[in-house]
Amino acid sequence: MESVLDYIKQNRDRFEEDLFELLRIPSISTDPNHKDDINKAADYIADNLKNAGIDHAEVKPTTGNPVVYAEHCKAGSDKPTVLIYGHYDVQPSDPDELWETPAFEPTVRDGKVYARGASDDKGQVYIHVNSVISWLKSGEELPVNVKFLIEGEEEIGSPSLVPFVQENKDLLSCDMVMVSDTTMYDEDQPSITYGLRGLSYMEVYVDGPNRDLHSGAYGGAVQNPLNALCTMIAKLKNEHGEIQIPGFYDKVEQLTPEEREQYRELPYDEQAYKDAIGVDEVFGEKGYSTLERASARPTLDVNGIWGGYQGEGSKTVLPAKAGAKISMRLVPNQDQDEVADLFKKYMHDIAPPGVKVHVEKHHGGTPVKVPLDFEGLQAAADALESVYNVKPLFTREGGSIPIVANFENILGVNTILMGMGLRSDAIHSPNEKFTLKDYHRGIEASARFFKNLAEMNA
Amino acid sequence: MESVLDYIKQNRDRFEEDLFELLRIPSISTDPNHKDDINKAADYIADNLKNAGIDHAEVKPTTGNPVVYAEHCKAGSDKPTVLIYGHYDVQPSDPDELWETPAFEPTVRDGKVYARGASDDKGQVYIHVNSVISWLKSGEELPVNVKFLIEGEEEIGSPSLVPFVQENKDLLSCDMVMVSDTTMYDEDQPSITYGLRGLSYMEVYVDGPNRDLHSGAYGGAVQNPLNALCTMIAKLKNEHGEIQIPGFYDKVEQLTPEEREQYRELPYDEQAYKDAIGVDEVFGEKGYSTLERASARPTLDVNGIWGGYQGEGSKTVLPAKAGAKISMRLVPNQDQDEVADLFKKYMHDIAPPGVKVHVEKHHGGTPVKVPLDFEGLQAAADALESVYNVKPLFTREGGSIPIVANFENILGVNTILMGMGLRSDAIHSPNEKFTLKDYHRGIEASARFFKNLAEMNA
Numbered sequence: 068m069e070s071v072l073d074y075i076k077q078n079r080d081r082f083e084e085d086l087f088e089l090l091r092i093p094s095i096s097t098d099p100n101h102k103d104d105i106n107k108a109a110d111y112i113a114d115n116l117k118n119a120g121i122d123h124a125e126v127k128p129t130t131g132n133p134v135v136y137a138e139h140c141k142a143g144s145d146k147p148t149v150l151i152y153g154h155y156d157v158q159p160s161d162p163d164e165l166w167e168t169p170a171f172e173p174t175v176r177d178g179k180v181y182a183r184g185a186s187d188d189k190g191q192v193y194i195h196v197n198s199v200i201s202w203l204k205s206g207e208e209l210p211v212n213v214k215f216l217i218e219g220e221e222e223i224g225s226p227s228l229v230p231f232v233q234e235n236k237d238l239l240s241c242d243m244v245m246v247s248d249t250t251m252y253d254e255d256q257p258s259i260t261y262g263l264r265g266l267s268y269m270e271v272y273v274d275g276p277n278r279d280l281h282s283g284a285y286g287g288a289v290q291n292p293l294n295a296l297c298t299m300i301a302k303l304k305n306e307h308g309e310i311q312i313p314g315f316y317d318k319v320e321q322l323t324p325e326e327r328e329q330y331r332e333l334p335y336d337e338q339a340y341k342d343a344i345g346v347d348e349v350f351g352e353k354g355y356s357t358l359e360r361a362s363a364r365p366t367l368d369v370n371g372i373w374g375g376y377q378g379e380g381s382k383t384v385l386p387a388k389a390g391a392k393i394s395m396r397l398v399p400n401q402d403q404d405e406v407a408d409l410f411k412k413y414m415h416d417i418a419p420p421g422v423k424v425h426v427e428k429h430h431g432g433t434p435v436k437v438p439l440d441f442e443g444l445q446a447a448a449d450a451l452e453s454v455y456n457v458k459p460l461f462t463r464e465g466g467s468i469p470i471v472a473n474f475e476n477i478l479g480v481n482t483i484l485m486g487m488g489l490r491s492d493a494i495h496s497p498n499e500k501f502t503l504k505d506y507h508r509g510i511e512a513s514a515r516f517f518k519n520l521a522e523m524n525a
Numbered sequence: 526m527e528s529v530l531d532y533i534k535q536n537r538d539r540f541e542e543d544l545f546e547l548l549r550i551p552s553i554s555t556d557p558n559h560k561d562d563i564n565k566a567a568d569y570i571a572d573n574l575k576n577a578g579i580d581h582a583e584v585k586p587t588t589g590n591p592v593v594y595a596e597h598c599k600a601g602s603d604k605p606t607v608l609i610y611g612h613y614d615v616q617p618s619d620p621d622e623l624w625e626t627p628a629f630e631p632t633v634r635d636g637k638v639y640a641r642g643a644s645d646d647k648g649q650v651y652i653h654v655n656s657v658i659s660w661l662k663s664g665e666e667l668p669v670n671v672k673f674l675i676e677g678e679e680e681i682g683s684p685s686l687v688p689f690v691q692e693n694k695d696l697l698s699c700d701m702v703m704v705s706d707t708t709m710y711d712e713d714q715p716s717i718t719y720g721l722r723g724l725s726y727m728e729v730y731v732d733g734p735n736r737d738l739h740s741g742a743y744g745g746a747v748q749n750p751l752n753a754l755c756t757m758i759a760k761l762k763n764e765h766g767e768i769q770i771p772g773f774y775d776k777v778e779q780l781t782p783e784e785r786e787q788y789r790e791l792p793y794d795e796q797a798y799k800d801a802i803g804v805d806e807v808f809g810e811k812g813y814s815t816l817e818r819a820s821a822r823p824t825l826d827v828n829g830i831w832g833g834y835q836g837e838g839s840k841t842v843l844p845a846k847a848g849a850k851i852s853m854r855l856v857p858n859q860d861q862d863e864v865a866d867l868f869k870k871y872m873h874d875i876a877p878p879g880v881k882v883h884v885e886k887h888h889g890g891t892p893v894k895v896p897l898d899f900e901g902l903q904a905a906a907d908a909l910e911s912v913y914n915v916k917p918l919f920t921r922e923g924g925s926i927p928i929v930a931n932f933e934n935i936l937g938v939n940t941i942l943m944g945m946g947l948r949s950d951a952i953h954s955p956n957e958k959f960t961l962k963d964y965h966r967g968i969e970a971s972a973r974f975f976k977n978l979a980e981m982n983a
Contacts, residue, residue, distance in 0.1 A: 264741060266741075266841070268839045268841070270839075275804060276802040276803055276804050277802060277803025277804075278802070278803075280802060281923075281924060282826045282828060282852060282854070283722060283724075283854060283922070283923045283924025283925055284819065284922070284923045284924055285802070285819060285923065286819070286824040286825075286826045286852075286854050286923060287766075287809045287810060287818035287819050287822055287823075287824030287854065287923065288807055288808075288809055288815045288816075288818050288819035288923075289802065289804055289807050289808055289809070290804070290806070290807075290808035290809075291826045291827060293758075293826075293827035293828075293829075293830055293849075294758065294761075294762065294825075294826065294827050296755070297754070297755040297756075297758035297759050297827065297830070298755075298758075298759040298762075300751075300752065300755035300756075300759070301755050301756040301758070301759030301760070302759070303752075304752065304756075306877070308745075344734040344735060344736070344738060344743070344747065345734055345735025345736075346733060346734050346735075346747055346748070346879055347879070347881075348748070348878045348879045349746055349747050349748075349879065350746075350747055350748035350877070350878050350879035351745045351746055351747070352745060357746045358746075360745035360746050361742065361743060361744070361745050361746035364745055365745075366744040366745030367744075367752075368740045368744045368749045368751075368752065368843050369749060369751035369752050369755065369832075369833065370740060370751075370833050370834055370839070370840060370841060370842050370843070370844070371751075371832065371833035371834035371835050371840070371842070371844070372751055372755070372830055372831065372832050372833060372835075372847070373830065373831060373835045374827075374829065374830050375827065375828050375829035375830060375850070376828055376829035376850060377829050377830075377831045377850075380887065381726045381728075381828070381850060381852070381887040381888060382828060382829070382850075383724070383726070383828060383852060383924075384828050384829070385826050385828070386828070386829070389830070391751075392833070392834060392839060392840075394740060394744075394839070394841060396740070396741060396744050396745065419764070419808070420806045420808050421804055421805070421806045421807065421808035423805075429838065429839040430839060464741070464742070465741045465742045465743070465744060465745065465746075466739060466741025466742055466841075467741055
């Protein structure tokens with residue numbers, strides 16, 4: 068693959084220019100005024116691939132924003148097929164006044180390109196686009212079969228993607244999915260995410276009297292929905308941070324001694340962790356380290372609460388109702404619907420007298436853990452090590468990427484999460500950036516990944 | 526006093542017209558655009574009294590809206606002096622579209638006058654104004670000394686009144702205060718309020734991380750300020766509704782067996798009570814009846830709570846901070862500042878690890894209980910019985926009227942709370958009303974009260 072690597076070295080400027088052109092398109096999915104930009108971004112990516120000689124590339128309609136679908140499947144049926152997933156839509160740029168340079172005028176400062184979407188996810192998508200282009204343009208045969216699925220609704224929850232994948236199972240059939248939409252463990256320390264938590268997101272309503280009452284006239288006489296709600300929330304966890312919902316931990320896959328050893332070996336400075344978020348102490352489930360609690364253990368957090376008077380000063384109201392949003396992060400093998408049912412039942416069981424409790428489930432996500440011996444992970448790890456000269460870390464993340472579980476369920480394949488961003492990239496915030504050195508290292512790593520994978524299947 | 530009673534009978538239309546004229550003045554204290562109306566209302570009352578031949582009446586400036594001060598002290602120093610307190614300012618009328626007839630165009634329907642301020646408090650103030658006028662115009666000598674203090678800031682918390690009373694202690698010196706600004710126990714069932722609860726109103730802030738965190742990335746690793754706040758609030762009361770703050774009940778004056786017997790004798794229908802506010806069950810401190818809990822026992826209510834995401838749908842945020850407004854109603858002999866200090870200490874003691882807690886005190890109020898053998902209460906009760914032909918009930922109210930404690934502290938006197946409104950009067954709401962029959966019965970009761978009081982001191 069020498070000529071591929073040469074091509075990559077010689078085309079650094081062009082790779083940057085091609086990315087910057089994409090970054091100039093304000094393809095904001097949440098704002099209907101940017102519908103044309105959405106289409107423009109999709110067309111741009113498809114055209115780039117077509118111009119490089121890819122076998123097939125098109126912009127395909129969905130029930131919402133279109134997806135870019137492309138494929139180059141000439142390696143033969145004995146070679147694995149990789150589906151590269153990413154998204155071309157971006158978050159809004161506001162507040163614009165906090166950007167040092169305009170969000171949609173990519174600007175390079177200190178080796179980083181600043182623009183909305185630089186890291187999330189256009190820059191990371193273009194790693195794989197340019198890796199494939201480099202194989203195509205260098206004259207060498209792409210050693211595996213490659214498909215692209217680049218969607219335009221990730222920032223609004225991918226409403227059209229699952230139906231699209233379900234309806235196009237054959238088209239999208241593959242042996243694995245490659246996603247670059249996360250971060251490295253640290254600068255110059257690449258990592259591969261092999262686990263994601265799931266989610267059950269609930270909303271709880273507590274109804275008391277039929278109207279707000281005067282707390283002088285009725286205080287002491289009737290149940291206060293806010294006191295009731297707080298009392299119920301307090302019963303969700305004990306003082307050791309352990310969740311008290313009966314059955315909640317029943318299906319939790321426990322950490323093995325080997326996994327706990329891996330966690331202990333991760334470079335981690337608890338004082339720096341605390342300083343970064345401004346807390347004096349960390350807190351969580353007894354018996355587990357901070358990193359374990361943040362990624363390999365299930366948890367429960369109140370995400371929002373409301374009721375009564377929230378303004379300045381005082382108002383002596385005994386509110387008619389109260390509510391809270393409460394979500395639980397899940398780990399393998401917890402089921403989001405089962406957990407939601409356990410939560411609902413418990414909340415009804417512990418509801419104090421004098422109020423009515425109603426619980427609804429919002430969206431959720433299924434926890435994911437890719438087997439560490441999966442060849443795709445190993446091929447990606449070897450590629451990263453070749454480029455960074457350091458062994459990548461295998462980590463689990465605390466958040467959820469629901470589409471990964473969907474690929475597993477619908478297409479029956481594992482996903483490789485090879486994030487090339489940094490935690491400091493300020494995604495979703497002003498001055499989003501992406502380190503150009505990692506952009507180029509990522510392109511090389513992606514190119515080597517294809518080669519490694521082909522050799523494993525030689 | 527036959528000629529006084531005759532005068533009252535013969536001047537019903539005039540009393541109504543004089544009140545309606547006052548009700549036409551939109552003396553809204555919270556809106557600076559109504560400053561002229563405030564002055565107009567004060568002038569109107571002073572002029573009414575002057576025209577009737579009162580010894581002295583004037584509009585006196587304060588640091589805020591003026592007060593109407595008047596006196597007629599010709600009964601001799603061996604006769605008691607009654608200070609009549611009330612307010613001429615009113616709540617805003619919005620939402621105006623919900624009024625059947627305009628808020629400042631008093632309209633009589635079915636024996637009730639509908640207008641903003643009809644019951645709260647212009648109608649009740651004019652009971653005493655017309656009672657005194659009747660004594661003056663009938664040619665009989667007013668048998669006690671009477672002073673008026675009618676303020677214009679009650680609906681905005683009476684900010685200028687306490688300083689005014691403190692600076693005018695001699696002018697306002699009296700043997701008792703008469704206030705008609707509350708309600709009767711029920712239609713045709715007059716009552717006198719002899720107890721009011723006090724108040725300590727607190728605000729609690731719980732600070733966690735230095736910014737909102739992603740609940741996936743950090744959930745389980747750090748203390749969530751919302752979970753922490755709910756846990757703390759849950760520890761404020763136990764499942765029997767008993768307040769858990771150490772020392773909270775230490776100074777509480779317990780109900781005597783006689784007082785509890787009085788409570789049991791009050792006409793009360795718990796099913797009707799529950800139906801009126803739409804709850805299936807009442808709830809509160811174990812061992813006390815609903816009426817006792819609502820007026821003679823201290824309590825604690827969350828009046829408002831906030832934190833995290835309160836919008837539609839879901840947001841996976843682990844919020845940086847949370848807050849709540851929590852107030853305690855106090856009974857004799859609890860001290861609002863002592864209770865505030867106990868609350869603060871307890872909240873700090875039970876704060877879980879990983880968050881910082883800050884507690885502030887808002888306004889408060891001192892609980893009041895007038896001795897049932899106080900002659901003023903008896904004189905008022907006898908007067909009401911003469912007019913209504915039913916024994917008035919002596920009741921305690923759950924709310925606070927801070928000025929009553931101030932009269933006790935500054936002037937050293939008891940207050941008679943002879944409310945002539947009804948709970949259904951919709952004060953502070955659209956279609957506020959006042960029953961004209963009670964207006965006229967109130968004028969007669971007030972006139973008889975002066976006479977009864979004089980005879981007790983004959």
